[in-house]
Amino acid sequence: MSRRPFPRKIVFGALLRGRSRVIPVFAALSLAAALSTALFNLYADLDAKLHREFRVFGPNLSLVAKNGGALRADTQQRVSALLGPEDLAVSSAFAVALAPDGTRVVVAGAAPRLLELNPSWKVEGGTPGVLVGHKAWDALHLNGGDIRLVFRGREFVLSGYGRLTTGGPEDERIYLSLASFREWTSEPVSVIDMRISGKAGQVAAQMAKLQAAMPAVQITPLRQVTETQTAVFEKSSAMLGWASAMIVTVLLLCAGAALSSSVLDRRRDFAVMRALGASLSQVRLLLMRETIFVSALAAVTGFILGCLLAAWIGEASFGTSVRPRLIALQWIFPATILAGMLSTLWPQMLLARIQPAVLLKGE
Amino acid sequence: MFFRLIAQSFLRQKRRKLFALVSLALGMSVATGMLTIAAGAGDKVHAQLATLGPNILVTPVEDSLTLEVGGVRIKPAAENGGLRESELPNIKKTFWSHNILGFTPVLEGPVRIGGSATQVGLYGTYFAKNIPTESGGFNAGLVQTFPGWKVEGVWPKDDSHDVALGSRLAARLKFRAGDLIYLADKETRVTGIVTTNGPEDDTVFAPLALAQQILNSPGAMQKVYVRALIKPEDDFARRDPASMSGPVLERWMCSPYANTIAYQVAQAISGSRAEQIRAAAQSESALLDRVGGLMLLVALAALAAAAFSVASAMRALVLERTREIGLMRSLGAGPVVIVSVFAAEGIVMALLGGALGFAIGSYMALRMSLTVFASPVPLQPMFAPISLALALLVVALGSLGAVRSAMVLDPTVVLRGDAA
Numbered sequence: 001m002s003r004r005p006f007p008r009k010i011v012f013g014a015l016l017r018g019r020s021r022v023i024p025v026f027a028a029l030s031l032a033a034a035l036s037t038a039l040f041n042l043y044a045d046l047d048a049k050l051h052r053e054f055r056v057f058g059p060n061l062s063l064v065a066k067n068g069g070a071l072r073a074d075t076q077q078r079v080s081a082l083l084g085p086e087d088l089a090v091s092s093a094f095a096v097a098l099a100p101d102g103t104r105v106v107v108a109g110a111a112p113r114l115l116e117l118n119p120s121w122k123v124e125g126g127t128p129g130v131l132v133g134h135k136a137w138d139a140l141h142l143n144g145g146d147i148r149l150v151f152r153g154r155e156f157v158l159s160g161y162g163r164l165t166t167g168g169p170e171d172e173r174i175y176l177s178l179a180s181f182r183e184w185t186s187e188p189v190s191v192i193d194m195r196i197s198g199k200a201g202q203v204a205a206q207m208a209k210l211q212a213a214m215p216a217v218q219i220t221p222l223r224q225v226t227e228t229q230t231a232v233f234e235k236s237s238a239m240l241g242w243a244s245a246m247i248v249t250v251l252l253l254c255a256g257a258a259l260s261s262s263v264l265d266r267r268r269d270f271a272v273m274r275a276l277g278a279s280l281s282q283v284r285l286l287l288m289r290e291t292i293f294v295s296a297l298a299a300v301t302g303f304i305l306g307c308l309l310a311a312w313i314g315e316a317s318f319g320t321s322v323r324p325r326l327i328a329l330q331w332i333f334p335a336t337i338l339a340g341m342l343s344t345l346w347p348q349m350l351l352a353r354i355q356p357a358v359l360l361k362g363e
Numbered sequence: 364m365f366f367r368l369i370a371q372s373f374l375r376q377k378r379r380k381l382f383a384l385v386s387l388a389l390g391m392s393v394a395t396g397m398l399t400i401a402a403g404a405g406d407k408v409h410a411q412l413a414t415l416g417p418n419i420l421v422t423p424v425e426d427s428l429t430l431e432v433g434g435v436r437i438k439p440a441a442e443n444g445g446l447r448e449s450e451l452p453n454i455k456k457t458f459w460s461h462n463i464l465g466f467t468p469v470l471e472g473p474v475r476i477g478g479s480a481t482q483v484g485l486y487g488t489y490f491a492k493n494i495p496t497e498s499g500g501f502n503a504g505l506v507q508t509f510p511g512w513k514v515e516g517v518w519p520k521d522d523s524h525d526v527a528l529g530s531r532l533a534a535r536l537k538f539r540a541g542d543l544i545y546l547a548d549k550e551t552r553v554t555g556i557v558t559t560n561g562p563e564d565d566t567v568f569a570p571l572a573l574a575q576q577i578l579n580s581p582g583a584m585q586k587v588y589v590r591a592l593i594k595p596e597d598d599f600a601r602r603d604p605a606s607m608s609g610p611v612l613e614r615w616m617c618s619p620y621a622n623t624i625a626y627q628v629a630q631a632i633s634g635s636r637a638e639q640i641r642a643a644a645q646s647e648s649a650l651l652d653r654v655g656g657l658m659l660l661v662a663l664a665a666l667a668a669a670a671f672s673v674a675s676a677m678r679a680l681v682l683e684r685t686r687e688i689g690l691m692r693s694l695g696a697g698p699v700v701i702v703s704v705f706a707a708e709g710i711v712m713a714l715l716g717g718a719l720g721f722a723i724g725s726y727m728a729l730r731m732s733l734t735v736f737a738s739p740v741p742l743q744p745m746f747a748p749i750s751l752a753l754a755l756l757v758v759a760l761g762s763l764g765a766v767r768s769a770m771v772l773d774p775t776v777v778l779r780g781d782a783a
Contacts, residue, residue, distance in 0.1 A: 024675050031671060035664055042657070053653060056646035057415070105428055120641040139428050167420055167640035172428045221560045228511070231411045236654055238735040239400065243661045246393045246727075247668045253389065254672035257382075261679040309664070317657040 015290055021265055024258035025343070026294050026301075032251035033302020033336045034309060037328050039244045041310035043237050045322045049314070050236070051197055054229045058118045059090075059193035059222055061207060066218045070188035075214065076111070079192055082210055086197040090117045091189040093181055097149040097156070097174075099140050106173045107149065109181020117195055121170070126162020129180075133164045133171035149174070156184045193222075200230045248339070256343040259291065263347040271356040284348055288341065295340030299333045306332075365700075369707050380708075383680050384716050387754055390673035391720020392727060394666045395750050399728035401662035403740030405655040407732070409592065412651070413464070414511030417588035418644040419625045421446070421637040446584045446635055448571065451503065453631035454589065455496045458616065459624045462592040465507025468584035470574045474547050474567060476536070483532060484566035485546075487574020487584075490518040505568075508590045509559070516540030516555030521570045527555040529564035547577045589628055589637070593621045595648040621648070670757045673716075677761030681705065688766065689774040698770060705766050709758040717754030721747045 015022055063079065065071050076091045083089060093109045112129065115121060123131060125144075132142060140147065146159040156176075164170060181187070196203045203226045211219050263270070270283055307324035314322030373380050423445025446468075454466050467489050474485035489504035504521070505512060517540075519525035526546060528538055533556045538544060542553045546567065557568055575581050600620035607615055616623055621639035629637035639645075691701055725742055732740035 024679070028672070028675065031668055035668060038664070039661070042661075049653070050650070053650050054646060056649065057642045103428065118642070120645040122641060135422075136428060165638070165641065167638050167644070168642065225415070228411060228414045231414075232408060232650065232654065235407065235411060235735055236657065239404065239658060239731075240661065242400075242731050242735070243397060243665055246396065247665050250390060250393050250672045251668055253386070254675050257386065257676050257679055261683065264683065313657065313660045313664075316660060317653050 012293075015293065021258075021262040022290075022294055025255050025262065025291070025340075026298050028251050028255035028258055029295055029298035029336055029340055029343075030302040030305065032248050032255070032339060033299050033332050034305040035247045035251070035302075036244060036335070037303050037306025037332050038309040038313065039240050039247075040328045040332075041307060041322050041325055042313060043240050044325050044328075045310075045314065046237055046240070047199075047233055049318045049320070049322075050229055050233050052318075052320075054225055055195065056120045057225045058120065059195045060203065060225045061194040061196055061210075061219055062222050063089075063192040063194065063210070063214075063217050063219050064190060066216055070190055071192065071217065073188075075217065076189065076192060078214060079194070079210065082206075082213055083194070084197065084206075087195060087206070088113060088117055089192050089194040090114050091178060092191045092193065093178065093185075093187045093189045094191075095151050095181075095185045095187045097151045100148055101140075103140060105136050105140065105149075107151070107181065107185075108173050108175050109178040109185070109187070110175055111178050114175065117193060118166070120166070122165040124163045124165075127160040129175075129177040130158065130161040131164040131175040132158070132161045133166070133173050133175075135171040136174055137163055139172075151185050154184060156180075198226075199233070200226045252339050252343060255340065256346055259343050259347045260350060263287070263350050267350075267354050268360070270351060270354055271360050274354065274356040275360060280352060283351055287344055287347065287351065291340045291344050292337055295337040296333070298340070299329075299336035302336065303329050303332050365703070365707075368704055369711070372704070372708055373711070379680060379683070380712065383677065383712055384719070386676035387673055387712060387716025387758070388719040388723060390669035390676075390757070391717050391750050391754050392723035394669040394753060395721050395724025395746050396727035396731065397662040397665035397724075398746055398749070399725060399743050400731055400740060401655075401658040402743050402746075403728075403732065404658040405651055407736040407738070407740065408654045409647075409651055410736075410738075412647045413590070415643050415647060416511060416640075417465070417467075417508050417590040418593060418621055418640050418647060419589035419591055419628060419637055420640050421587040421589060421625075421628055421632060421635050423585070424634055424636050446587065446632055448575075448582050448584050450632045451584075451587070452494050452496055454587075454628055455494070455498075455501050457624075457627040457631050459591065459619055459627060460496075462619050462624060463589060463628075464592060465503065465590040466587055467504050467508040468571055468587050470571060470578060470580060470584045471566075472574070472578040472580075474577055476567065477545055485574055485577060486529075486563055486566040486568050487571045487578070488568065489571055490521055490568075492521040508588050512563075513558045514555040515558070516553075519554045519568070519570055522572070523570060524549065524573055525552045525554045525570075526573070527557050527568040528553055529566045529568070530556050530558040531564040532566065549577075587628075587632070587635075589624075591621070591624045592619065593624060593639075593644060593648050594619050595652045596620055596622070596645065666753075670753065670760075673754070673757040674761035677709070677758050678765040681762050681765035682768070688770060692770070693774040701770060702763065702766055705762055706759075709762045710755065713754040713758040714751060716758075717751035718747070720754065721750040724750070 063071075063075070071091075076089065079089045090111045090113050092111070092114075095107050096104050097107045098104055115123065132140075142161075144161075146157050149156045149158055158174065161174075164175065176184075178189070196206045198206070203221075207219050207221070211217070273283055274280070306328075310324065311321040314320060448468060451466070451468060454460070454463060457463070470487040472485050473482040475481065476483050491502050491504045491506045493500040494503045506518065514527060516527070519527055526544070528536075533539070533553075538553055540553055540555050543550055544553055545551075546569070551569075558564060569577070571584065575583060599615065600618070600622050602615065604612060604615060604626055616627070621644040625637035625639055629635050688701060691704075725746075729739050729742075732738065
């Protein structure tokens with residue numbers, strides 16, 4: 001008897017005629033592939049999503065001159081040249097001005113992207129670039145009208161200002177555009193606040209790079225934002241990993257159970273094949289080929305469903321969808337086929353126990 | 364007769380029943396484990412976010428402004444402190460006292476150090492002071508409110524004259540933990556070096572009582588930092604309480620927004636105003652919402668996968684007993700009897716499997732939590748009835764459909780073995 005494997009017609013014929021037996025296996029493997037794809041896509045996008053949320057916290061690095069004085073005129077330019085595309089740096093200068101009633105107030109001049117650097121700040125009304133912290137507003141008894149400020153004998157008329165609320169020291173300051181501030185006070189830039197994206201290690205590396213390029217400045221981290229972001233990312237991704245492992249384990253057991261049922265249902269068919277001269281290895285190969293075909297189909301179906309599921313979960317959790325990663329298919333596909341083949345281990349043992357003569361006699 | 368049938372089914376088909384039970388228990392353990400983790404994930408993530416510091420600031424309602432440039436304080440707003448320390452325990456008497464996780468008072472001012480005319484910033488505060496409250500004591504201080512601040516050495520005791528130095532100040536003056544220094548002509552011991560990554564790194568940290576003595580401001584404080592458990596802000600949260608009344612105001616007050624808690628804290632301390640520190644409050648509440656939501660959706664996906672697995676396994680098990688169903692029908696059993704037999708078996712297995720699944724799932728959640736968060740997640744007893752109910756549902760979904768399919772077959776065909 002030839003040891004050639006069963007022709008494709010027999011394999012596909014068995015699958016088509018036994019659809020009701022194949023569907024539970026296909027469904028279990030598709031679900032495993034879909035959930036694995038979804039969790040992988042979520043994991044891959046999680047850092048970016050968390051970074052977007054942590055941006056609300058504002059700058060994470062501050063740059064000042066080591067001697068406490070003014071920064072060089074080209075410092076902002078040099079910093080911007082060294083930063084990445086996702087990073088942001090905003091220069092500020094400060095002065096203490098006098099209001100008409102003698103109240104002293106800190107006035108800050110800041111570059112245009114100040115509000116982009118601090119998305120949590122609440123601004124009500126006014127023209128862009130002219131802000132009065134709400135405590136300064138109350139202390140100066142402002143009502144939206146013009147107010148004259150004096151710095152070293154030079155006057156500045158503040159008008160069209162908005163009300164700023166931060167919950168921090170900014171609430172006691174007045175903010176102007178850097179250009180207007182410098183024109184009025186001639187005070188130089190003294191601080192550059194930066195938001196550097198990335199994990200703790202990446203931020204530290206960027207900090208070291210900036211410090212090495214500009215030894216006359218001092219760069220200090222602000223708060224524990226980066227460490228906290230890294231910790232939240234690690235915990236969340238660990239949870240996704242655990243969930244993945246649990247879900248896939250349960251589904252693989254389900255696929256194994258379904259395959260075992262399928263083998264038990266078809267034991268008379270296998271017994272007939274054996275009685276007609278097919279060897280055990282040929283029958284096993286038939287089962288493997290069926291399973292590989294079903295697994296391959298399940299992998300592709302699961303991948304598509306998983307991408308859709310990840311997009312939906314991303315939208316529901318973070319308000320933005322998760323970008324599907326085609327690279328996931330590179331390991332979802334072989335992993336699903338491997339999972340399908342592993343599911344056949346017990347059914348293969350059942351096949352070996354089939355005694356054709358006994359079975360065909362009806363015992 | 365009926366109960367004998369059920370009992371014999373369990374006794375004679377042990378292996379099959381055991382397989383069903385294991386499938387059920389495994390499925391329910393995954394569902395319970397993931398739901399328990401999802402329920403506790405919020406608190407764990409919140410503990411991570413605690414390092415971001417306080418989210419509410421209480422300051423005096425005063426007209427004067429702090430003049431602070433680049434972390435250097437030129438003039439504090441209230442030089443003698445505008446708030447009373449004696450009113451601090453009132454914070455834990457507000458409606459949202461259980462949401463108040465920590466608070467710390469602050470009194471700042473200049474102090475001479477080292478016996479010279481050099482002045483540095485003095486940061487008077489609580490470190491871990493026990494405040495008596497109606498429900499027992501409450502530990503207030505930096506340790507609870509600024510958990511991200513690191514100390515090399517130990518924090519000074521609140522009833523001592525010891526101090527800690529900010530890391531930049533210590534480096535500049537070349538002091539270490541254990542050294543003795545002169546603070547306003549008094550000899551004090553440095554117990555630790557503090558790193559805050561903020562302007563506080565240039566200050567001397569002293570117990571509030573010592574700072575009040577040095578600054579000649581008995582019983583005074585300039586501000587209070589509060590750390591509270593809050594929910595994300597929405598349009599309702601942003602409404603001005605002065606513009607609301609009656610049930611609307613009550614609903615606003617009963618929602619743990621940062622604004623609501625700040626409003627009530629301000630009422631607890633006379634002459635104060637309180638507001639959310641927007642950077643911390645906004646990012647924290649949004650993050651909790653997002654990460655908590657993500658965990659819940661993943662838990663629901665796990666639940667769906669577990670339910671599918673169990674239902675499939677139950678269906679397969681019932682289909683294996685097609686001959687048994689055919690035999691019962693040929694002996695005269697009606698549909699009600701047959702369904703009752705399988706339903707009774709299913710209920711027994713669901714209760715056993717659900718209970719076992721709940722126990723295993725809770726243990727799995729505990730191990731997972733210890734591995735990921737290094738702390739246990741609380742057990743959720745309410746998930747026990749949910750696990751049982753879910754087990755009953757998936758057993759019903761898996762079994763009854765299969766019984767119905769088996770019953771439409773001709774008993775003679777089934778018994779002859781020709782049924783596909």
